[in-house]
Amino acid sequence: MIDPNLRHVLVTGASRGIGRAIALELGRDHHILVGGTRPETVEKVVAGLPSAEPFVCDLADERSTSAAVSRLTRLDALVNCAAVGSSDSTIAETGRDEWRRVLEVDVVAVADLTRLLLPLLRASGGDVVMINSGSGINPPRAGGAVYAAAKYALRALTHALREEQRGRVRVTSIHPGRVDTDMQVALQARAGRPYDPSEHLRPESVAATVRAALEASDEAMIEELSVRPVFTP
Template identity: 35%
Template sequence: MVSPVPPTPVPSPPGAGRVAVVTGASSGIGAATATRLAAEGFDVVLAARRLDRLQELAGRIGGRALALDVTSAESVAAFAAGLPRVDVLVNNAGGAFDAAAVADADPDSWTRSFEVNVLGTVRVTQALLPALRASGAGDVLFVGSTAGLVSYEGGASYTAAKHGVHTLAETLRLELCGESVRVIEIAPGMVRTEEFALNRQGGDADRAAAVYRGVAEPLVAEDVADCIAWALTRPHHVNVDLLVVRPRAQAAQHKVARLES
């Protein structure tokens, strides 16, 4: 009599049982990251100000939509209070709001850039850090930028803010050394999304399109989400300190291959 062959166990998806918060999840890299993490088995909490967009995406991927304004301490506190468990925080909320030279810059644009990119990130990280520590295997991931590593002309409000995000990640990693919380930074170069360049160019669609004109294959949001998912699903003793990702056509901030029209 032949003994029955036991069924091959189906492995659990990498994120099974883990709660991942993604800020700025209503569009672009945030929306792509929420979608990818849900596919990896994470219980995804989508956070942003535009609740209607969040709810539509959350319905499609099986996540939870919660309103969050990272520039408001009250909003951040209420958001954190509604989360009994957090294993992963993807600090993605951010943006660029001008492309002005320093001599012509509007200080209000600088204030907005630092409020969203830097102070908002600090608020959310502080609020969720106790839960991340309590998880026993927490992850804080910062979506930075190559603008946080190399300066360039125009839009110093953004490059200065992203330099702040970079040093925030570096400092937090030092401060949490020896604890069971990883600190990861993903720094994308040129990424074509539906809103980033448009917001930076004040809604001017032609100027926004010119940023990517002639570039054969700029990165898209899903490319960055793939990197984020990869870093978060490494064994927890493996810390991806900094991952810089650019399209092949971009060798550096000032070196971009463009096809002739």
């Protein structure tokens, strides 16, 4: 039996990394819909939370997303965290398939899921939190065009959504710097740099910023927040 006093929060990409940390942080006093593509990994997170349920779908698949959303009757907050990275290839080396793969998950799927959930979020006067990246603010490095383009597009999407829903749904964009995740380990390995977890943000630190956005007082909205590690290489 779900406590009706708990806010219902959907966290996409919640089976690992930053998304999992957000689910665990908010799961202390929220009912969490644990988003992911694989039932077995989603269920592990669900089992470790006081009040949670699975939200299993392939966000890159329109039908799978629509079917998962159709089963929901209540939502108080959406945390869009699911994303994919990109290979370190220059624009001259990158074909359309890579552009489509990254933009489909990091932008198109986010926009579509948010669109489908807006009626529930407007009904609850809820929140949308976009987990973006420092790449969505800073000039991209050589070889980082695809990922940066997706994050810049996500930032534009977030700004537009905020203005369209102002007064009905609060919209926050969070831009973490380098975070100690599997993705970051792979990025540093490709760059040929030694990996030191202490030089990176903990996923839990990003999760704390999500809680701050959701717990802002009723008349306030944290619109955009950059959180970076103290160490900058």
